[in-house]
Amino acid sequence: MKYxxxxxxxxxxxxxxxxxxxxxxxxxxxxxLAVGVTEDPTISRMTIVVNGDDYVVEQVTKQxxxxxxxxxxxxxxxxxxxxxELALIKVNANSQTRSDIIQITEIFxxxxxxxxxxxxxxxxxxxxxxxxxxxxLLKQYGIREVVRTGLIAIERGNKVISxxxxxxxx
Amino acid sequence: xKVKMTVARAMVEVLKSExxxxxxxxxxAAIYPFxxxxxxxxxxxxxxxxxxxxxxxASGYARTTGKVGVCVATSGPGxxxxxxxxxxxxxxxxxxxxxxxxxxxxxxxxxxxxxxDITGATAPFTKHNYLVKDPKKIVRILKEAFYIAxxxxxxxxxxxxxxxxxxxxxxxxxxxxxDIPGYKPKEKGHPLQIKRAVxxxxxxxxxxxxxxxxxxxxxxxxELRILVEKQKIPVISTLMGIGCIxxxxxxxxxxxxxxxxxxxxxxxxxxDLLIVIGARLADRALGDTKITDNMKxxxxxxxxxxxxxxxDTNVPIVGDAKQVLSEINKRISERKDFWAHEIKAQxxxxxxxxxxxxxxxxxEISRAYNGDYIITTDVGQHQIWAAHNLYIKEPGxxxxxxxxxxxGYGVPxxxxxxxxxxxxxxxxxxxxxxxxxxxxxxxxxxxEQVPVKIVLFNNTRLGMVYELQKRRCSGRFIxxxxxxxxxxxxxxxxxxxxxxxxxxKDQVREAVETLKNHKGxxxxxxxxxxxxxxxxx
Numbered sequence: 168m169k170y171x172x173x174x175x176x177x178x179x180x181x182x183x184x185x186x187x188x189x190x191x192x193x194x195x196x197x198x199x200l201a202v203g204v205t206e207d208p209t210i211s212r213m214t215i216v217v218n219g220d221d222y223v224v225e226q227v228t229k230q231x232x233x234x235x236x237x238x239x240x241x242x243x244x245x246x247x248x249x250x251x252e253l254a255l256i257k258v259n260a261n262s263q264t265r266s267d268i269i270q271i272t273e274i275f276x277x278x279x280x281x282x283x284x285x286x287x288x289x290x291x292x293x294x295x296x297x298x299x300x301x302x303x304l305l306k307q308y309g310i311r312e313v314v315r316t317g318l319i320a321i322e323r324g325n326k327v328i329s330x331x332x333x334x335x336x337x
Numbered sequence: 338x339k340v341k342m343t344v345a346r347a348m349v350e351v352l353k354s355e356x357x358x359x360x361x362x363x364x365x366a367a368i369y370p371f372x373x374x375x376x377x378x379x380x381x382x383x384x385x386x387x388x389x390x391x392x393x394x395a396s397g398y399a400r401t402t403g404k405v406g407v408c409v410a411t412s413g414p415g416x417x418x419x420x421x422x423x424x425x426x427x428x429x430x431x432x433x434x435x436x437x438x439x440x441x442x443x444x445x446x447x448x449x450x451x452x453x454d455i456t457g458a459t460a461p462f463t464k465h466n467y468l469v470k471d472p473k474k475i476v477r478i479l480k481e482a483f484y485i486a487x488x489x490x491x492x493x494x495x496x497x498x499x500x501x502x503x504x505x506x507x508x509x510x511x512x513x514x515x516d517i518p519g520y521k522p523k524e525k526g527h528p529l530q531i532k533r534a535v536x537x538x539x540x541x542x543x544x545x546x547x548x549x550x551x552x553x554x555x556x557x558x559x560e561l562r563i564l565v566e567k568q569k570i571p572v573i574s575t576l577m578g579i580g581c582i583x584x585x586x587x588x589x590x591x592x593x594x595x596x597x598x599x600x601x602x603x604x605x606x607x608x609d610l611l612i613v614i615g616a617r618l619a620d621r622a623l624g625d626t627k628i629t630d631n632m633k634x635x636x637x638x639x640x641x642x643x644x645x646x647x648x649d650t651n652v653p654i655v656g657d658a659k660q661v662l663s664e665i666n667k668r669i670s671e672r673k674d675f676w677a678h679e680i681k682a683q684x685x686x687x688x689x690x691x692x693x694x695x696x697x698x699x700x701e702i703s704r705a706y707n708g709d710y711i712i713t714t715d716v717g718q719h720q721i722w723a724a725h726n727l728y729i730k731e732p733g734x735x736x737x738x739x740x741x742x743x744x745g746y747g748v749p750x751x752x753x754x755x756x757x758x759x760x761x762x763x764x765x766x767x768x769x770x771x772x773x774x775x776x777x778x779x780x781x782x783x784x785e786q787v788p789v790k791i792v793l794f795n796n797t798r799l800g801m802v803y804e805l806q807k808r809r810c811s812g813r814f815i816x817x818x819x820x821x822x823x824x825x826x827x828x829x830x831x832x833x834x835x836x837x838x839x840x841x842k843d844q845v846r847e848a849v850e851t852l853k854n855h856k857g858x859x860x861x862x863x864x865x866x867x868x869x870x871x872x873x874x
Contacts, residue, residue, distance in 0.1 A: 176519070177518065177519060181456065181457075181460075181468070184457070184460070185460055188460055188461060189461075192461050222645075225645060226642070226645075226646060229641050229642035229644075229645075229646075230642050232641065232642070233640070233642050234465075234519070235464070235465040235485060235517060235519055235520045236465075236519055237519050238518045238519040239519075
């Protein structure tokens with residue numbers, strides 16, 4: 168089972184390595200980890216997708232909370248969150264296949280962001296399944312390279328994960 | 338008011354403001370500005386002979402005083418020599434601030450002479466660590482370090498300060514308060530969980546308290562005593578929890594685990610409710626005891642991550658043991674019967690033959706001192722013998738490396754303990770294997786004239802592993818015989834330390850009296866059989 172954690176951390180050098188180190192040291196599996204600064208430049212947000220059971224996600228949450236640089240950890244309910252991933256896919260394209268690829272790209276509401284004689288580069292954002300589906304379809308043309316950001320997620324509605332630590336998050 | 342001074346001087350000023358009286362360490366080129374600033378301060382510096390000992394001494398000091406222990410080392414090998422001691426303090430939740438020098442900021446990452454990424458190396462086993470790049474942040478960082486080390490679940494914090502940063506001038510002002518957004522330790526237990534705990538205790542038929550080092554760290558012994566006496570609950574402890582309640586208390590059954598006492602393990606197996614307080618219940622503590630669905634568990638710990646980590650918990654309570662127990666005590670009723678009478682009655686009687694056994698010496702020490710001492714131990718068979726046989730009267734007077742199991746811990750910890758509590762007799766129980774891991778600290782004892790007593794059990798073996806090989810490898814002993822041991826009497830003489838060797842049972846009483854009556858440091862070597870076991874036979 169996959170869980171998405173939204174983690175607010177202090178924006179210091181070394182924090183990412185502390186977080187990543189914690190996962191490897193304790194034998195937790197990270198599926199993806201995306202990090203970027205928030206509206207407050209002193210704070211970054213990490214979106215971590217963890218693979219495991221309830222015990223694993225509870226331990227990950229508790230161990231993350233132990234890190235001094237971690238301000239808040241919240242497990243996101245997929246139904247109550249918007250989840251997105253960005254991928255850039257470079258695929259083989261020639262005069263026979265190009266229009267097919269463009270059609271597929273449009274169906275997926277993806278964008279072609281670069282064209283060469285032999286390739287097309289497609290930008291797609293969406294949840295993991297959507298990106299997987301596009302990659303699957305493009306495989307027949309020959310995928311040269313895929314770059315993915317890992318998942319980022321935000322809660323739906325007016326809910327926000329604020330800086331203050333409350334009991335329920337521990 | 339702001340005053341201009343160097344970072345090195347500011348570091349010393351913050352240490353003074355934190356009440357630091359003593360520092361253990363070794364100087365080096367990357368930390369000399371700090372040492373220079375220390376020269377004109379009242380803070381005592383104890384020069385150790387290897388950096389690992391500096392952390393252990395700071396640890397012994399911290400564990401006897403309740404204050405933060407401070408140690409210092411230079412960059413590179415000085416810093417890496419601290420690692421074992423820092424990991425030891427982390428596993429046993431000992432508040433330490435370790436300060437290391439670092440190479441010039443502009444050279445960091447270039448693999449220059451005596452450079453090492455010590456913050457990277459110690460991240461997994463420090464509560465937190467810092468590399469100080471901005472001189473203006475040093476004061477806040479040091480204050481934070483003391484705050485983090487000494488609050489919540491305590492532990493070591495490392496601060497790495499490049500030499501050029503130490504020499505820069507700053508405007509010094511101590512911040513009034515510390516606010517770390519990601520660090521808000523929770524001391525008060527949740528009232529609903531406390532209510533549930535009270536109900537669970539009152540409804541149980543065979544409750545057992547398993548007490549760990551957290552009880553001692555939080556000063557919760559009195560609250561624990563009240564609870565167990567009100568509810569007549571037998572107490573078992575982990576190695577770190579020894580002394581949580583006097584070992585002669587009628588409800589104390591002993592230490593649990595693979596090297597624990599039979600009565601304690603029996604009580605754990607028969608309990609229908611286990612109240613874990615300030616303990617991790619790691620593999621060695623549980624031994625082969627399986628926690629069954631029939632046994633309910635209340636787990637009280639200041640570190641939420643400990644709850645549910647090793648055993649499933651029915652009633653988790655995050656909070657400081659002293660606060661939580663006093664809340665429970667306010668609500669709990671009195672119970673009539675002590676259920677573990679029979680278990681207690683099965684206490685093993687040790688053989689009384691003509692051979693000299695370690696317990697003869699340990700029990701004689703207990704008798705002679707009546708528990709008025711601080712004991713430190715090393716790691717090995719002697720540690721287990723000490724845990725089983727010494728009378729421990731007060732919390733915090735049995736100091737041992739329980740989590741990491743660091744051989745070499747005992748003697749330096751005793752030095753630190755004696756500096757922390759000069760009014761107390763400090764006795765280090767060690768073995769010939771452990772002792773030789775940091776025996777150079779005899780030089781620190783000599784130089785500082787630290788009147789610690791060392792009781793060295795010599796079986797010319799790495800006894801724990803020897804015993805393991807005997808049981809599990811059909812006596813295929815490899816690399817556990819310590820041929821080449823020095824003559825410990827001559828060794829002690831070399832350091833100007835009085836010593837005595839015994840190898841017979843009838844010498845014990847006189848030897849312990851000599852040990853007790855001697856005013857300065859003393860080494861008592863006790864020659865014992867390599868076949869003396871730790872596992873109950």
